[in-house]
Amino acid sequence: GKSPDNCATLGLPEMGTFMAREMIRETRPSRFYDLVQLMGLSHGTDVWKGNAQDLIRSGTCTIEDVIGCRDSIMTYLIYSGLPPKASFDIMEKVRKGKGLTAEQEDLMRQHQVPDWYIESCKKIRYMFPKAHAAAYTISSLRIAWFKINHPEAYYCAYFTVRADEFDSSIMCLPLHQIRQSREKLRRDLREGTDRELRIYYILELVEEMGLRGIDFAPIDLHRSDATRFQILEPGLILPPLNALPQVSAAIAGQIVRARADGPFKTQDDLARRAGVGPSVIESLAAGGCLDGLPESSQLTLFDLL
Structure with a gap:
């Protein structure tokens, strides 16, 4: 369906990792109890691999029968x-x-x-104790409800929490380029870092979001929040300023506070009032945020012709 690997649990706590998704595909849970079992299996040691997994694969047991908690x-x-x-x-x-x-x-x-x-x-x-497994399952199901019924709100919350690792230069591209970036990163994951794995999971969610008909609007110097993703309309999400490379949450906050005093007249005015350096201005320009905003108020001979 509408998920890069046909598993709708992407982005759900404890259910979105590679291991958890593989367990879900193998066991095909259909009841709350099955999910509690999976939560216990995934948090134990030597409970799933070489144990419950083999029993299920051999047909000896189902997810209901194995020892989960x-x-x-x-x-x-x-x-x-x-x-x-x-x-x-x-x-x-x-x-x-x-x-x-x-x-x-x-x-x-x-x-x-x-x-x-x-x-x-x-x-x-x-x-794992069953009480913990049940609590994790309830938490995941609550979030899953929003993912199904209020997808824009879900994706806004998910990306806002992970805004420090959200890079608009990669993640706001067309869907086919998102897929290419994700597949390339997947090939390199064996030698990658934990941060690259987290970025991979974000790319999966971005791709899934696109498959569900939800897109990102261009980052807007005048409307984007400093750190929060916002719903503009059904099917359209506005990323924050700190989704741009080189723009930290602190710098994005400086820009938002400065624009509250009035629109920026030039790029120099923006740099002065927000206290940002050339690298931030370059990132804003590369992200299309400075279109129509002149570099400075100084006139040249060519401006007068």
Whole structure:
């Protein structure tokens, strides 16, 4: 659909990473419980890869059956007939990565706990609590509601939070160029930095936004906020001044405060009143923000002809 990799969880907390999306594609969750399971699986150690993932791929289990959160071990064992104290002790050992004693394995088998479940417990090194997994899931679903029902507001909020890494010279280009930049960055990610990974995720959201029919308006010296993305109209978002290269949040704030005293008459007037240097003026010019604004008020011989 309308997402670079056909996964609509781009930009959702805990659900937008490469690993989380791959888990979603493999398990195809359809209920809230499934999402809680995924949240637990993605935050544990040796819970998913080489464990639950293999069980699901082999057809032994579904997302509903695998061990996703630590609490599930105790409740499952009690349901299977084990004493509550023994069930709790097993959960505690497993969640801390201490495996099972021979006596605990025997007790589980006496109550027909399947071998795959016992082996899965023995592989786990750390498990996430279900309460945390549920809280993360609720938070993600709340944000997902806005992404679906108020997309412009969602994208404005997402990009505003990440404005320091939003570069309009790359991210406000036509959709096909966004895609090219994203694909090039993806090829280089193995040797890239954490910042490049964050930029990649932003590019994915920009591309998705374009596929949903929402575009960026040109950055406007007179209307753009210092740091906040704004909705101009349905399908059109105005980036802030600090989305320009070389324009920090502090410098953007200086420009906004200076323009409150009246329109800039020339580029020299802008530089003087806002206290910005040549590199900022060059960035504003490259972004099309200074179109129609003369460099200075000095007349030349050619102006008089």
